[in-house]
Amino acid sequence: MLRALHRWPGLLAAVLLLALSLSGAALSVFPAVERLGTIQPAPEQSVADLAARVTATHPAVEQIRRAPSGRITAYWFDGDSAGAAVIDPATGQDAGSADPSALQAWLSDFHRALLMEDAGRWTTALGALAMLVLALSGAALIARRQGGWHRLLAPMRGPAANRWHAELARAAVLTLTLSYLTALWMTASTFDLLPTDEANPAFPAEVSGLTGLSPADMPALAAVPVTDLRDLTFPYPGDATDVFTLTTASGTGYVDQGTGALLAWETPGPWTRVGEWIYLLHTGEGAALWGLLLGLLTLSVPVLSVTGTLIWLRARKARPALPGIVRADRAETILLVASEGGTTWGFARALGQALQQAGGSVHLAPLSDFAPAGYGPAKRILILAATWGDGDAPASAKGMVERIAATRPHPTAPLAILGFGDRSFPAYCAFAERLEIAAQQAGWSMLLPLDRIDRQSPQAFARWTRALGDAIGTPLDVTHQPALPLGTVLTLASRRDHGEAVQAPTAILRFALQRRGLLDRLAGRGLPRFQPGDLLGILPEGSTVPRYYSLASGSADGFAEIVVRKHPGGLCSGQLVNLAPGQTIRAFVRPNPAFHPDRSNAPLLLIGAGTGIGPLAGFIRANRIKRPVHLWFGARHRFADFLYETDLADWTAEGRLTTTTTAFSRTGNRQHVQDCLRADADRIRALVAQGARIMVCGGRDMARGVHEALADILAPLHLSPEGLKREGRYAEDSY
Structure with a gap:
């Protein structure tokens, strides 16, 4: 309901809102110009x-x-x-014409009444009301996405359009809300709908x-x-x-x-006083700087319109249509989805179709629409929840654990939760697990125990649907093979080899990017824009499951670079390590916004081992503002697998990298990267006290050891990796 309340006023009144915001922004300049030109x-x-x-x-x-x-x-x-x-x-002499410029007069009439007198005034009032609904519902959506009003200002993540939309809305919502409220007040005053108490002495x-x-x-x-x-x-x-x-x-x-x-x-009287303040707050006349600020923030409306439309279109594309869907208050089965990349929606659609074919009524919606009070005749609520990043909820479902924990159970509909994830990650299906714990603590009856789908396995999903069918008395056996992205052909431009001497072949592979024109971008041809830390998905020959590698470059670098170590029996790693320059692969990009550096100037502490240095090297390469960056890197042999050694020296000379600390477990002092962290405890505490952000990338055991070391190091500051993560200052990408 809240999402629809936010979506439809914006889509239906988009042209009117753009016209009002742009004309209002232009009018905000005139008070400042008048102030500067006035004696x-x-x-x-x-x-x-x-x-x-x-x-x-x-x-x-x-x-x-x-x-x-x-x-x-x-x-x-x-x-x-x-x-x-x-x-x-000073003189009483004429100093200029009293007539406003033709442009100002036209803009004023257009902004207030669309050049249509009273009918136009009512129309602009409806536009202001639509924008007020958008602002308030948008603020509520951001709070829900962030996990509550108390986290409204917490760092955000998600696709670029979603993040820009939410960040900009968060910055402008108070000012825009004030602008629309004052606009409605002024309209009501124009039509004598408010009490008056002007000073009119006898x-x-x-x-x-x-x-x-x-x-x-x-x-x-x-x-x-x-x-x-x-x-x-x-x-x-x-x-x-x-x-x-x-x-x-x-x-x-x-x-x-x-x-x-x-x-x-x-x-x-007070009504007149309030009216005067309303006029000042809406027009900026008498407060030129406020007027300019108001106009500047009003310009966010066109950007919000564009990003909001992109989000809507992406959501429509990500959610496969389910013909015959019924309203939530009429459905027997409520099917809710939490997905970051959109693939979980395909499984939900296949399940919904099977339930419909069995004679049931189904309502399919995002998990963020969870509202049991509106599920009157429901017999079951099914949640298909993907886990994102380091055990996180998808961006659209953030805060859902707390909502479910605080929601009274439905009287007739038990709950079943199915998790989607990748078993190779340490926090496998952790979001689904948290949902189940919250539901149980809230007293929900569970239709089935929590089950998990590894790497979108069609076989595992079919097994779960059979169990679901047994539980509801309806035979089910749903097979769904998720469609893989078509991908883009990439040609290997160069490679740098390491580790052969110690039987651990590792390669830094650099693939050329083709230049994309405007038509290519609009048609979706070629790789989309990406950043270091995003994932390059590669489908190896002979497999239907893609493998993902962290990117060590951004699209602005003009190439896609990954670091690959050949694993015994590894299908994809073996094919990649054997790739020769000039040969090609087919790949696609999956955004990984949870593992991007923030844009501040605070120190950045990068900790990695082995191939985990890949995205960290990308962060350093992209550090054109010369932010303080400190690297701790661990490997086995200095002369065999010190990846990016010459690059790190060059980046240090250029000011992109401040310090480098290395640990080698098979040579020299034979220590691991977490040992170096403990030796540098005082320096790390000082950097964290300055607001440093910590990013860790590498194998699961290394990440666990680093986490334990940092927990000990930060304890004297009454801080922890978990606390820093909640603040958006600790990110981990382990495998």
Whole structure:
């Protein structure tokens, strides 16, 4: 519900919202320009002095106004011709035209009413309401994705479009919400839908009947500085019963034209005060810097529109259509999916089709839509949950463990959870495991015990569906073979070999990237943009399961580089290590945003061993801003498998790498990388105290040893790797 509430106002009102945001951003510039071009009065100058100077220049002056920017404008009649000019307060002389530019006038009318008067005002109000719904629902979605409002400002991860969308929305949401609320208030005020309490004092019953006193000699005007002036309206010429009407920041009053005395005064009520602040907050008039900030953040709306559309299109593409799907409040089976790359949706669709063919009604949705209160007739709730990175939830399902733990169980629908992951990773199906623990603690009845699917195995999935069919009394045997990405042909450009002398062949393989034109990008040809730490998926000959290798380069480098060690019996590693320059492979990129350095200037501590240096080398290569980077690298033999040795020396000379500490387990002092960390404990604590981020890459045993060493090192600071990970300062990629 929340996601639909956020999606449809944006899609349906996209053109209107773009028009309003762009015109609003353009209008925000004018208050600042006006402020810079306005001659400001001296602080001690009074309204009496200003009125006298203007009267000397324009004897028939009828009104003097001071805008929030400080600009002073005089209005008069010369015979039957009306006149107006911007006034220099120091001289009372004309200083420019009082008419707004044609562009400003057109933009104002367009922004307020789309050039359509009242109908346009109602339309823009609907646009503001749509944007308010978008802002509030977007903030709620971000909080849900982050795991609660208390983590609203925590680091984010996910595909670039999702991350940009959420980061930008998070930065602009308060300002945009304020802008849309004030817009709705101003519309309501325009149509007299709000109470009014303007300062309108009763006209004085008695006046002196005298005329001819110069404004310069009027005590009531002399007591008011020009900086407080809003408006001064002169009496009708020749009418001795008329008076000056003076409006300032604190109220409105009448001044006798014969004595200069204040005859009556009224201060505005709270509604007027609030209205004035609303106008300032929405337009920036009177607060030029706020106006510029408002306009700058309003420009986020077009970017949010583009990234939001990309997210929507990607989500539609990732979620296979299921014909015959029913609403959640009418379905017997609620089928929920948590997927990062989209492949889990294929399994869910195949299961949904099988249940439909067996005569059941199915509702298929992302796990983030989990809302048992709306599953009235449901007989079962099935969750297919992939684990991402180091045991993490997919970006779309972050915070779901806490939600399930806090949700009352459905009275008639038990729960079944199926985990998807890769057994070669230490946190195999860890997200699914946390979901099951949370559900059990919340009192949910489990239809089946937790089961796991390794590397998208069709056989394991078919086995689980048979067990599910037995549990619900409906024969099931669902086979689903996930479609692999078509991939791109890559040609090996060069290779550097290590480890032959110690029977551990290892190669740094560099593949050439073809230049992609705009048409190639739009058509999806070639590898998409990637960063060091992303994964290169390769399907070896004779296998249907891709293997993934961390990239040691980014697309900006012009090549795709990986580090491969030949494993005994390893199908893919054997083929890659035997690859000769000029030969080709077919590969695809899988983003791995959980293992990217942040963009700060805080120290970066890189810890790796063996081929785990691959992505770390990519991070160092990409360190063009010369951020402090410290590397701890472990290998077996200095002369056999010191990968990137010459590159590390070059990067140090260039300032991309600050320090390098090495450990070799089969030569020299025979130590592991975690031993070096313990020896450097004081330096590591000092760097972490400066806000350092730690990134670890390598084998599972190495990663475990590093984790234990860092736990001991950080304990005196009352910190831990787990705590740093929650803060987005510790990332691990182990295998």
